[in-house]
Amino acid sequence: MTHRIAIPGASLVEHESISVEGDEAHHAKRVMRLDVGDAVEVLDGAGGIASCRILKCEKLGKREGWRMEVVPERVRRVPPITPHVEVLSEPPKGNDLVRMIDQLSQLGVARWSPLACARSEVEPRAHKLDRIRRTAVEASKQCGRAWALEIGERIAFEDALRAEPGTRVVVCHQNGGAYRSTSAERVRLLVGPVGDLTEQELQAAQAANAEIATFGPLTMRIDTACCAASAVTLASL
Amino acid sequence: MTHRIAIPGASLVEHESISVEGDEAHHAKRVMRLDVGDAVEVLDGAGGIASCRILKCEKLGKREGWRMEVVPERVRRVPPITPHVEVLSEPPKGNDLVRMIDQLSQLGVARWSPLACARSEVEPRAHKLDRIRRTAVEASKQCGRAWALEIGERIAFEDALRAEPGTRVVVCHQNGGAYRSTSAERVRLLVGPVGDLTEQELQAAQAANAEIATFGPLTMRIDTACCAASAVTLASL
Known part of the structure; x- marks a missing residue:
């Protein structure tokens, strides 16, 4: 299963890169050991699911942790569950x-x-x-x-x-x-x-x-x- | 709600006293603060529910803890849940x-x-x-x-x-x-x-x-x- 990253309210547009920071970036890099070129899925929590590639991965500092830039290759919109x-x-x-x-x-x-x-x-x-x-x-x-x-x-x-x-x-x-x-x-x-x-x-x-x-x-x-x-x-x- | 005591496999017969020991006796006496004359319900785990009164309550010793004698006043048999x-x-x-x-x-x-x-x-x-x-x-x-x-x-x-x-x-x-x-x-x-x-x-x-x-x-x-x-x-x- 592709690793999922949740960024509530993120704007998901194909080919427009998204910045991932904080816990999500730390978890993807240090726990899942993902790096440039790997696939991730970004969820915006409001029906959007973006299949992405990691474009960049950098350490901002000891306190700030990691930052990733991921690029949506494909964005899907899923309707809410009914009822x-x-x-x-x-x-x-x-x-x-x-x-x-x-x-x-x-x-x-x-x-x-x-x-x-x-x-x-x-x-x-x-x-x-x-x-x-x-x-x-x-x-x-x-x-x-x-x-x-x-x-x-x-x-x-x-x-x-x-x-x-x-x-x-x-x-x-x-x-x-x-x-x-x-x-x-x-x-x-x-x-x-x-x-x-x-x-x-x-x-x-x-x-x-x-x-x-x-x-x-x-x-x-x-x-x-x-x-x-x-x-x-x-x-x- | 009447305090319930579970004694898996207990024989529940009206007017035939039941011995309650161990955790159940300790809990009834020390946590629920029940004593002689109080009502309890004994469940045998196999459909039997006995409405009882506490007849006797004694401390066996520091290690053995409490022991109660409870007497079923009424015994009901409940069918299992279907399906x-x-x-x-x-x-x-x-x-x-x-x-x-x-x-x-x-x-x-x-x-x-x-x-x-x-x-x-x-x-x-x-x-x-x-x-x-x-x-x-x-x-x-x-x-x-x-x-x-x-x-x-x-x-x-x-x-x-x-x-x-x-x-x-x-x-x-x-x-x-x-x-x-x-x-x-x-x-x-x-x-x-x-x-x-x-x-x-x-x-x-x-x-x-x-x-x-x-x-x-x-x-x-x-x-x-x-x-x-x-x-x-x-x-x-």
């Missing part, structure tokens, strides 16, 4: 959040955002969100996602029930029915907190015409519930 | 295996066994299998599984294709078709190694009439693939 699956949940504690973002990336989920429920306990810190943005970019390289998983802002449960038109909103809950497959292009999955959704929240979901569905016979931890619901939604076409 | 889903895969490396067993337990998978493929790299050591048996028991308590996830012996890919009658064998592969839901009572999911299945293995799967199915649009790590395939299989009734 567009968005997951909103309380952030699982500790390292489970990072691992969940990695798994959701591999599953093909488009976006994850922290969900604020009445019984939510965990509010993610800014540095944690930065860390999982990096996780999402790393996961994209590993599983070859042309579109990186987006990390959204925290949103209140009641607001999350109101999605843009054409979106199917599904509340994952142990007492729900079996998930019904959909032809909707956008699916929003809401996973409640450890302490469960309140009666009031479930009523609000019904009033907003959200589907209340269960994705397994047992009580699942948040990260497992998010993965199960995503896998089922993306497989039910 | 009976069995997952066979190369063991993910390091701690990923432990985490995967935990997730598969929550999803309702009945059994996991290590799979030996032509390109397999990892053969799990005995102490690792012991560790994940404990993980499966712990997970049962957390998600309230009456039947603990079983850990099977290592089996060769070609042998795994031959399952007992009434079992649907599904090979999870990136180039497969969409999974077709089944009314089979038993489903066996085979997930190939990091280096992929060989052409010969895929041909053997076809010759054995196994279904070759994909469970997501991207390349997944082994643990994610096992979870996705299990979630979809258990949700497709």
